[in-house]
Amino acid sequence: MSKLTGLLLIIGVIGLSSGLPASTKQVKATLFARNIDPTELPTGSNGTGKSPVHVVLNVQVKTLLAADSKSRSLKLQMLVKMRWTDRRLVYTPFPPDTSPDNVTLDSSALEKFWVPMIYYVNGLEKETDKANQFIRVFVKTGEVEYSSLVTITTSCPMNLRYFPHDTQTCLVQLSSYGNSVSDMVFEWNKKSAASVLPNVALPDYSLQDYTTRNCDAVTNTGVYSCLQLELKLKREGGFYCMHVYIPCTMLILVSWLSYFLHPTKSATARLIVVIAALALAVVGISNFNLQAPRTGYTKSIDVWTGISLTFILIALVEFVAVNYMNQYPCPRSKYCKKQPPPSDGVDNAEQQTPLNPNGEGKSPQQCKMFEDSEDGNTCGAKLDVIFRISIPGLFLVFAILYWILFV
Structure with a gap:
């Protein structure tokens, strides 16, 4: 423990024992002074250490950046929120209870406390905005809320038989990295598993619908928890x-x-x-x-x-x-037989009238179409x-x- 951290801890304890309100800085100093191992999982949802840690997720799609039919990929930006319980972060103040209900920590706390590691199964590229990461600790219950703004490119296999009148379903799969279901379980938030900001669309696509489901993966080393967000995109044919x-x-x-x-x-x-x-x-x-x-x-x-x-x-x-x-x-009609010109030089229409086998005559105008x-x-x-x-x-x-x- 460093001298500065120990001094802040002593000041916090003296202030609380004297009945003075505990400040947010004092609570933060107390939490950081506990030297929690960030690689060690919390004690579980029931505090016995026997049950897996339940991590509740919900995601919000901020924007769709690109959908490439050539590379079969989708690029989007979304806010990922996770909530779990870590009883090592419970803060019990001296009476009277004047400490804040929660404290907000910046990204530096990621190195001090345990945070679930998410593996994007079908991810091709991932970029996390460190400026938009924070941890909120509800000090009286030990609940932790972690938020992160992520820009990710995922593979999106496409069936282009109906191109350009096709509808594609692209997936974003979030899985546990290194912890099987016996240690950690991902769950969708029952109240709001996923949401999309209004008017989220692409020049070539419009977002028709989105759904969530589980996609637990079974491997040789165990079963790993997985959550899946499905985005249904319809191509614009204009x-x-x-x-x-x-x-x-x-x-x-x-x-x-x-x-x-x-x-x-x-x-x-x-x-x-x-x-x-x-x-x-x-x-x-x-x-x-x-x-x-x-x-x-x-x-x-x-x-x-x-x-x-x-x-x-x-x-x-x-x-x-x-x-x-x-x-x-x-070929001339078999009913139209051209008659020789009259010998006397007089135009005799009757001599030019062709005869059919029945003896019925056709006019010269009817035969002219065959000439x-x-x-x-x-x-x-x-x-x-x-x-x-x-x-x-x-x-x-x-x-x-x-x-x-x-x-």
């Missing part, structure tokens, strides 16, 4: 809607313009439209994939981008097919008409199924 879904849809609509251009007179314009849409889609999707999390399986956004490229590629394939089909006239002309009445033009209706309808069906299955 960014991906503006930078992936809408641009892909717009490029698909641009590629569909080729279906409405003249198959022969605007062949060059059709090719430019389709090639430009395809090139922009490939570049944009490639740049996005460089920033997206890598997985060994297909994500929902991969389905959208892949099908989008397919629809644009269909427009290119259709252009090639139309260009090839325009080189050959469409090859420079206005686009070719098989390629008819293919354009088919694609104008079928491809948008097929894309609409795909979009509906996509939002039902993945969103």
Whole structure:
């Protein structure tokens, strides 16, 4: 015992024996003078030394700092509060009882008194703010309350099959370090196990819910007490809607313009439209994939981008097919047989009226649609008409199924 500590202890005892109120400094000096071994566990919750020390915890999430889908991690700041009983810190003053009910100690007391050691099971990085650590001792009962502000990065395994419409559950696991359940037990505070400050969110995520439970670990050396905080995070899809879904849809609509251009007179314009849409889609999707999390399986956004490229590629394939089909006239209807021109030079409509096998005639206007002309009445033009209706309808069906299955 140092001379200064002994002097403060004597002064405190003299002051109490004389009936003067015990100051906070005197109580602190008395507690520090007891030379408590910080490595020795308290006597237990019932004072017999046979039961384990019960440490009651509650946590408060101050802020969410980052959630990284690439590294599968969550970084947050939270306040950890622990409460236990250490009868070695009970202070019994001389009558009259004028001593304070509790005293607050700074972080230097961590080296003097026993404090539970917490091990973050899934923690990757941990930083404790020493300026925001304190111990409060309720001197009449021996209860100790310890608070610490911790910034921690935890691993958060993510299932990204529904990315970017996914919901992830990240865990913060607090376990006893070195003391099995026979020596120390962690318990959640029954009144308030966990809390979250209002408006806690991330740019990419919103906090949907949080729950607490036990996660005791069984090892070869014994059972170790563990508490688990589960944070349910839902990804916000606004960014991906503006930078992936809408641009892909717009490029698909641009590629569909080729279906409405003249198959022969605007062949060059059709090719430019389709090639430009395809090139922009490939570049944009490639740049996005460089920033997206890598997985060994297909994500929902991969389905959208892949099908989008397919629809644009269909427009290119259709252009090639139309260009090839325009080189050959469409087969003439079997009911339309072109009659030779009249010999007398008189336009006789009856001679140009085709006959079907039943002998029923068709007008020249009905047969004209089967004739090859420079206005686009070719098989390629008819293919354009088919694609104008079928491809948008097929894309609409795909979009509906996509939002039902993945969103």
